[in-house]
Amino acid sequence: MLNPLIANVANAPAIVLGVIATLTVVLVTSLKGTGWEPTTDISDEVLERRASAVPETDFPEPGNRAVGGGGGGGAIPAGGAEGEEGELEDGSAVSAGPADVEEVEYFDVEFVKQGKTVELSNDEPILEQGEDEGWDLPYACRQGQCVSCAGHITDGPSEDFVEHDNQQMLEEAELDDGYTLTCVAYPRDSFSIETGEAP
C-alpha cells in the first residue's frame, strides 16, 4: 500500500492544475461581463405621459404667493393689484380705501396733550403714526368698532381734516363736533387733535 504522504505529493500537480483552471474561468467570465445593459432613461417619457394626464388649469403664474401658506395680508380683489379698484366674483366693485392714495402727502398735526407737532402722512391712520412717535395712545379694536381710540379735532368737523375708513361708532353730529376714531382716520389736512377724548 502507498504511503499517504507519497500519494498527496503525487497529486500535487493535479491540484495546481485544478486551481489554475478555476482561476482562468473566473478571469475570462469577469472580462466578458455579464451581458447586462442599462435600460434607456425613461424619466422624460414618464413625465410627459403624466403631464398629458393632468388637465390644464387657469391659475396665473405664481408670483405673489406667501411662503408657508399663512398668507400675510388680506385678499387682493380679482383683477386688481393693491391700490386699484377691483371686482368681486359677483361683479360688484371694490372701492379703494383711504389708505390707497395716489400720492403720499404730509400734513402738520399738533398733538395737543403730547405738546408736539409732527408730520403725518395721508396713507396711515393717526393712531399708528402717533404710536410711531412712541406715544402710548388708547385703542382696543383698531377697526372703527369701539370708541377707545377717539380723539377730538379742535379745528372743526373732523371729516374736514381726516377721512375715516369705515368708522361705525360716531354719529354725524359727533363728527361735526370734531370727534374722530384715530385708528381708522387718515389725515387729509393739517389740524390739532386732543387724543383720548370721546364724545
Ligand code: FES
Ligand atoms: S380702537 Fe376701536 S374704534 Fe379705534
